[in-house]
Amino acid sequence: MNNRLPSTKEMQAFIVTADHLKLTSAAQVLHVTQGAVSRQILSLEEKLNIRLFDRNARGLTLTEKGLDFLPLIKKVINDLQSAVEKVSNIKPVIRLKIPSCITTWLLPKIMTFQQAYPEISVELTSSIKHDINFSSESFDAAICYFTQVKDNTLISHLLFEEDLTPVCAPSLLPEGKTQLSVDEMKNLPWLHSTPHKCDWALWLANADSASLTSNHNQHFATLDLAVSAARQGFGISIGDVTLASLDMASGRLTRLHSLQVKSGKGYYLVYPKAANNLSLQTLITWLVDN
Structure with a gap:
């Protein structure tokens, strides 16, 4: 067997160190000591008879050879993982x-x-x-x-665009009503998923009611908290149509207005x-x- 072939530990140490360019950060990711990462890198460099990193006071930088080697070795690790998945009884x-x-x-x-x-x-x-x-x-x-x-460096697939519309629990609506006018909404508490109220501001601007405000406002740290509060009947939240679809289908939430607005995200x-x-x-x- 060719003793110059690197071990998987050496390859992983190189990949993680190349991604972070700091031995301390690589050691944390790999759950080993900084010295262990350094030894793996030095062993790999000796086997290849090349220098993979330039070491200086500010940290590490990849050499030209290191830059050439990185995508090749990442492919080797990924191919190895795929091969193991194909024949292994262990669930990927x-x-x-x-x-x-x-x-x-x-x-x-x-x-x-x-x-x-x-x-x-x-x-x-x-x-x-x-x-x-x-x-x-x-x-x-x-x-x-x-x-x-x-x-x-990323591959992306759009799952769905964000479409915003006001939602609340059906119990908040006056008897016999299924929707409210924009002006009628101000009589109910507005639930905000951000401190700057950007979702409400965007929707109101598209409803030609940018100056409208509610008498009662409640702020939350995330969209799911605001929508959860709406489900429980605490007020109106601006929700995403796709994310709220199951709650609307089950009757836990209802749309208050036909207007839905794309956020651009x-x-x-x-x-x-x-x-x-x-x-x-x-x-x-x-x-x-x-």
Whole structure:
């Protein structure tokens, strides 16, 4: 066997260090000591007889050889992972980060995916943050909330555009009414998912009622908290039509007005271009098509 072939530990140490350009950060991601990462890198450089990093007082930078080697070795690791998945009896696990506000919409899709592909396990982690940093976060993919995806290291798939409309619990409506005029809404509490009230401001501007205000306002940290309060009858929230669809179909929420407004943003499924994960591609196809 060729003793110059790097070990998987050496390759992983190089990839993580190249992504962070700091031995301390790489050590934290790999759950080893800084010295262990340094030894793996030095061993790899000795086997290849090249220098992968320039070391200086500010940290590390990739050499020209290191820049050439990085995409090649990432492909090797991804191909190896795919090969193991094909023949292994161990379930492949897809680690997916999602914003907490889409959990209700996403869970039924994930459950039907798991029924269709029982050999693939999906591990969901929800967060109030709507972004992802694959260099420092250990996820295979994420669903993010963007105007557009500008990072050219990522592949993105639009799941749905955001369409905003006022929603509330049916119990808040006067008897015999199914909707309210914009002016009638000011008599009920308005629930805001952000301190600057941008969702309400956008919707009111498109309803030609930009100057209208409510007598009672309540602020929340996230969209799902504001919509949850609306479900419980505490007031009116601006909700996304897609995310609120299950609650509206079940009668837990009702639309107060026919006007819905595109915010210009949407929910995208994103993952690194370097990823070559067959199980992940199966999940992506499922979510985009369903």
